[in-house]
Amino acid sequence: MTTILLSSVFGPYGVDDAYGRKENIMELFHNQVTREQGIFSLRINHPSFGLHLLAENIEAGAKVLDFPSQKRFIKEIKKNYDYVGISFITPNFLKAKRMAELVRKHAPNSKIILGGHGTRIPEIREQIDCDHVCTGEGVYWLRELFGEKVDRPINHPKMGASVSHRIMGVPRPAESAVLIPGVGCPNACRFCATSHFFDRKYTPYLHTGDEIFALCQEIEAHTGLTEFFVMDENFLKYRERAERLLELMERAGKQYRFGIFSSAETIQSVGVPFMARLGVHFLWMGIEGKEEIYEKNKDVDFVALIETLRDAGISVLASGILFSEHHTKDSIEEEIDYMVSLNADFVQFMELGPLPRTALYDAHRKNGSLREDIPYEEWHGQHKIWFDHDHFERDQTPAILKGAFERDFQVNGPSLFRLFETVVRGARNAANFPQAYDARRQQLVRQCKDYRPILRWFKRFAPTPSMRQQAVELDRQYTELLGPESWLDRTKSFAIWPLVMKLALADKAGRTVFQPPTLETRYRLRESGLSWRNIATFSFAGVRQVSPATTG
Ligand code: B12
Ligand code: SF4
Known part of the structure; x- marks a missing residue:
């Protein structure tokens, strides 16, 4: 049987070293949402969902290795897999390069596959020694590479969406399972890495409400979880699917809950009462900015919308972009005030970042304002911008960004208080x-x-x-x-x-960076006395024990 190791990039994360930067923390909330909220910051690690989805959907024996150290990665590749797949994003370019070098050195017979958003870096094949590059959707691509039947149904992973979830230092069990209805978004907002990466279109894995409902039931039976973190750019955009899901849930008397991403136009179109009935309890919404430059936000009164959502018990993460090209020293302050005035449960501030192959990137590259001399480790949006801005020096951006997070904290209080209030x-x-x-x-x-x-x-x-x-x-x-x-x-x-x-x-004492534990999950792989059954899903301190086979 063909064997493949699918690995995330190595740690430590969130430290200044030869391969990364201290701002690049392996956590969503503490990295870019509650980062200035001290002990009230929400601390959660997420496993690499994409790698589990790939492993579930091929016939090859696979191991997913999440958050390894370099030493652990070397130990693993020495087992001589046929393929080693490395998943990376742009700021982890150097880590992926190093991992490919390690494979060539310690496992010269293994073929290297690169995947993930980092593969859109120009001339990546010349920059990292490898055998194959998957520059977009991976499941169908990998099946094709392995000569498997490409269009057979998707086998969805049944696993918790988080590991090491803590509120004020108190561990919480995994509350939700991950659900990946599809990847990509056709809206193609010019800065959006995901939309461009998946070729400005939506690729569904779960096509109908019936499929999603059946999967929710299966996941519930497997993990006991009834809450789902839905990894889909705009879940409610495919309205028929969501309506059918609600119909089936109500018919069966099931009370599933969903954390989703959605654009304002979609929310307006389905309405908040529909969302509440469906069991949406968390919503990530791209506000982007005060000025209506994105079609999806046309004619939306965000203050009223967020108030209505919170009244219905739906906590909101409002995402805003700083250092857009039109921002000046004055208008950026207004922008920050506006985001703060929305009084959402959570506010993400992200610097405008031209990421490879987005329309934004192409435009800045064309007019010469892209700072290609800045190392990719610094292309992450939480420190200095990497393009020439008419009104800001690069060195000025970290303090303004930090100030934005601090202002939200000072004015609206800790996000945890807001979340508890919404509930x-x-x-x-x-x-x-x-x-x-x-x-x-x-x-x-x-x-x-x-x-x-x-x-x-x-x-x-x-x-x-x-x-x-x-x-x-x-x-x-x-x-x-x-x-x-x-x-x-x-x-x-x-x-x-x-x-x-x-x-x-x-x-x-300033000890605020936590490293996620290394996790390995075997799929159809005979090793250490384990056999061919699928032994995916997580077990981890504080996380519901679903399978004895994963080691943390
Ligand atoms: C979950 C997530 C995280 C988690 C990562 C957890 C982990 N274990 O790695 C957390 C919250 C920690 C995180 C952090 C960051 N993230 Co992040 N994250 C995401 C998010 C929301 C979802 C990723 C996901 O699971 N998608 C669903 C799966 C199915 O898709 P996928 O991972 O892309 O995988 C598919 C393909 O890419 C491909 N594929 C992927 N890997 C491989 C490997 C092989 C071998 C093959 C064949 C195929 C393949 O196949 C998969 C199936 O189609 C995406 C946005 C998004 N909606 O995708 C951003 C995203 C990936 N993150 C991004 C960034 C920039 C960051 C941060 C730098 C923070 C920031 N400033 O935004 C930090 C970096 C942390 C670090 N030290 O590395 C960017 C990457 C942009 C880019 N062009 O590189 C994205 C796209 C968001 C954005 N800004 O648009 N992130
Ligand atoms: S609506 Fe959201 S996911 Fe879709 S392209 Fe715009 S920013 Fe990206």
């Missing part, structure tokens, strides 16, 4: 909704109960008087909904104290 708000308001919402209301109430023990530490650690006031008010709202704290709540609350304290001390 209690949703639970309260759902009481006014028709009966169809009752089960949703109960879910939100359960979530409030689950969150409650941590409220004490919100009050204790709130860094400013206004945040303390915010925490006290939150506590009041929870008491109003749930009644007075029980002895069990208090016991739980005091039980987590050492963990919160440990985090606070680490934060004070």
Whole structure:
């Protein structure tokens, strides 16, 4: 049988070394959303979903190696796989290059395949010694390379969407499973790496509501999880699919919940009540900027929309772009104020970044403003821009970006407070909704109960008087909904104290970068006494144990 090792790039991440930069943290929230929120920052690692999707959908024996060290990677490649697949994004170019060198040195018979967004770097074949490059969608591409039947149905991974999820240092079990209905987006906003990478079109893996519903049931049976992190650029855009999913859920009395990405035009078109019924509890929305330069945001009142979403118990991540070409020293301040004024649960600020082969990149390259002399490790959008801006020097951008995150924190308080508020708000308001919402209301109430023990530490650690006031008010709202704290709540609350304290001390000492654990998952691969059955999915400290075969 053909064998393949599918690996993410090696760590450590988020440190200044020969291969990376300290700003490049392997976490979504702490990297680019709650990064200036100290101990209130949400800390989550996500496994490399794409690699698991590939491994599930080929016939070859495969191993997915996530977050290895160089040493661990070398140990693994010495097993002489037929192929070694390396997945990388642009800022990890040097890591991918180093890994390819290691394969040539330690496993000269293995063929090297490069995949992921980094492959759009110009002349990548000349820059990294390799045998094959997949410059877009990977499942169908890999099946073709291996001479397999390309259009057979997709076998979706059944795995948790996160590892090492912590709130204020307190580990939480994996709350959601990953669901990948498709990749790409036809909107082709000029800066958008994903849309361009997948050739400005949507490639579905799950075509119908029936398929998605059946998969949700299967994942639930396999992992016990009923919440899904939906990796799809614009899940609700394919309305018929979503409507059918809701129909089937309601018919079967299933209360699944979904965290999704969606553009404003789509949200307006399906409406917030539909989303609430479907069980959307988290929404990532690209606001991009105050000025309406993107078609998807035409005529949208974001303040009102976000208020309505939060009233329905849907927490919102609003994403904004800084250092757009039209930004001046004054207008960028207005932009930041605008993003802060939206009062979303979470705000992402990202620097405008011309990433390879986007329309934005091509335009800057053409007019000579792209700074191709800046190493790719610094093309990540959380420090200095890598193009010449008419109104900003590169050295000025980190402080402005940091200031934006700080302003959001100071004005709106910790995102965790906002999230907890949205949940209690949703639970309260759902009481006014028709009966169809009752089960949703109960879910939100359960979530409030689950969150409650941590409220004490919100009050204790709130860094400013206004945040303390915010925490006290939150506590009041929870008491109003749930009644007075029980002895069990208090016991739980005091039980987590050492963990919160440990985090606070680490934060004070500046130890804020956490490395994800190395994870390996075997698929159809006979090794260490394990046999041909599919043994994917995660087990990890604090994560529901789904299979004994994955080692962390
Ligand atoms: C989850 C995610 C993360 C996770 C990564 C977790 C992990 N284990 O690696 C976190 C949150 C940590 C993260 C961090 C960052 N990310 Co990120 N991330 C994503 C996100 C949202 C989803 C990726 C995903 O799972 N997609 C679904 C799967 C199915 O698609 P896929 O991974 O692309 O894989 C498919 C193909 O690419 C291909 N493929 C991929 N690998 C391979 C390998 C082989 C061998 C083959 C054949 C094929 C193949 O096949 C797959 C199936 O079609 C994407 C945006 C997006 N919507 O895709 C951004 C994205 C990949 N991230 C990006 C960036 C820039 C970053 C950061 C630098 C932060 C930032 N400034 O945005 C940091 C870097 C962290 C680091 N130290 O490396 C960019 C990459 C842009 C580029 N051109 O390089 C993206 C596209 C977002 C964007 N800005 O547009 N990220
Ligand atoms: S709508 Fe979102 S995912 Fe689609 S192209 Fe625009 S930014 Fe990208």
